[in-house]
Amino acid sequence: MAYQHGVYIQENPTSIIPPLTANSGVQVVVGKSPIHLTANPSEAVNKPIIAYSWKEAVDNLGYSEDWKSYNLCEVMDWNFKRVGVAPVIFINVLDPKKHTAAGTETQAIDNGELTIETKGVLLDTLAVKSQDGVTSYTKNTDYTVAFNDGGFPVVSVLEDGAMATTNELQLEFDVLDPSLVDEADIIGGYDLAIEEYSGMELIGQVYPRLGIVPGLILAPGYSHKIDVATVIDAKSELINGSFNCMNVLDIDSATVTSYQEAPSWKNNNAYTSNRSIVGWPKVKIGENMYWMSTVIAGLTSYTDARNDSVPYVSPSNKPLPINGTVLADGTEVFLDQTQANFLNGNGIVTAININGWRLWGNNTAAYPSTTDPKDRFIAIRRVFDWWGNTFILTYFQKVDEPSNYRLIESVVDSENIRGNGFQARGQIAGARIEFRQEDNPITNILNGRIQFIQKIAAFPPAENIVNVLEFDPTILENALLGGGQ
Structure with a gap:
């Protein structure tokens, strides 16, 4: 050691560890998207895809106004256009390897082009042939093909190609069929043979792939089905063995047509978890209808974003950009405050029109069975989950010291x-x-x-x-x- 004479300074590592904040309200949404409209449909299947903007969501997942067929598009519209919150993590289960049907058409060429007026055409499966089927034509040599604004493929004849003198074509293609997706696809699982996850099982892949802890799990259009809801709730606990979050579920407004029926439906179907937020009925903007789970989740994320991503503020009584509440068939529902309070008192969140439309309800689905504040109130339950997740992320570096x-x-x-x-x-x-x-x-x-x-x-x-x-x-x-x- 060198001879020392004088005053010296040494520094120790800081004992106060800067926290890593778990982004409290990031939504993970499972469902179907029109991936045939994307450049690489196979890249958007059973994989957590994060989107920070409308363009990013559309580029990676496609977009269609047919929300009944493609429920993820409803969530895109609500979050990026109506509320203005990001990011959202999408898991599309619509798979070209499983959910397809064969299509064929014979069409005449009009002014050098024709439109295949069939939804869901997978462009990479399109075969363009002569009318008798003998001659096959080559893409980008004899013709080009692209989707129009309506999502239909338009085949355009190239002047220098072999189709220049052809009047009629035979077209063969595969079509994505979203109606083939069932509850089992949404629930998903793990295929040992090919070592791949699918559906809800991919929730456990969100943090390893993206480094983001799920904040809210939902599957609008499917969460009113008890088998799906049970799995959603189970996946909200001990994600990756450690993290916890909440989920947002729907009461089926096709069968529950009165607010008085909602509590018994909720209890009979065991929608009573302290990690669940349950909503009824649906809402509308113009002719568009949204599942209440979509609305609750988006507004909750937005409320978090307005409060430094600390989930201490309830989404209840926050304004909604809607013009009505409706049943599944579009019948309008008009709840006064007393009726809405009846739902709240049974652990159901709804919307009311008092000085404008507002989300209404602070209780988790566990209420009134529990009155413990951390399990009853949505805001407190979310603070506990967020605090615990943040603790794990912050001090994971200390494990094994x-x-x-x-x-x-x-x-x-x-x-x-x-x-x-x-x-x-x-x-x-x-x-x-x-x-x-x-x-x-x-x-x-x-x-x-x-x-x-x-x-x-x-x-x-x-x-x-x-x-x-x-x-x-x-x-x-x-x-x-x-x-x-």
Whole structure:
């Protein structure tokens, strides 16, 4: 060691760890999209695809106004056009290898082109032949083909090609058939033979692939089916063995046509999880109808984004850009506040028109069976999930380090400073963490396990504000006497 004479400085690593914030409201949506309209349809099948903009979503997944066939398009429209929130993670299960039918047409050429007026044509399967089927023509040599604005392929004859003198063509192609997608496709699974995940099973691939923790899971158009809803709820817990989030489900407004029927449907179908937000009926903008799960999830993500991605604010009573609530057949539903409160009291979120349309409801599907604030209120449940996910992401770097006091103190100090920061901003009532000797016997420490206890208080929504009015004759008397003088 060199001879030292003077004043010296040394630095130790900072014991306060900057937190990595789990993006609290990122939606993961499972369903169908018109991938035949994309450049590479096979690249958009059973894979988590993240979109930060309308263009990115359309480029990667396609877009169609036929929302009944392609439910992911409804979610694109709501999030990117109506609400303005991103990102959204889409999982398309419509597969050209499984969900197709064969098509064939014979058409005359008109002014050098013809339009195949069949939805879902897969361009890479298109075979263009002479009328008798003997001669096959070559793309980009004899003709070009592209989709028009309506999503129909237009075949254009090239002047220098072999089709220049042809008047009629025989066309053969495969067509994507979204009606072939069933509940089993949405639920998905893992195919051991080809080592591939599909459907809801891909939720566990979101973080490994994209580095984003799911915030809300939904499948509008399918979540009113009990088999799908059960899997959605199961996939909301212990994602990748660690993370938790909430899900958004629908009550079937085709069978539940009155608000009075909704609670019994919810209970009979076991839509009663503390991780579920359940909505009824649907909403509309003009002629377009949206599942309530789409609406709730998008508005929740937007509310988070307006509040620093801290999910402490309830989406209830936030304005909705809609002009009505409807049943599945389009019949309008008009709920007054008392009727909407009846739904809220049974753990169902809805929409009402008071000073404009608003989302209405703070309770998870577990209410009224539970009154525990962390399981009853949507905002508090989401704060707990977000806080836990953030803790995991922040301190994962500490796993396998020596179980010494430096490690313990760094976690305790960092978390208490973090909690104080959120408290100072009014986002939580408070949080504190402790390392207690009684929770950490030497046998646990020898086995590599250390345990903290952290207490968190999030604010419940002020959903019942009461002003007691009382007539005061003294005020009247003073007014009259004062006026007489």
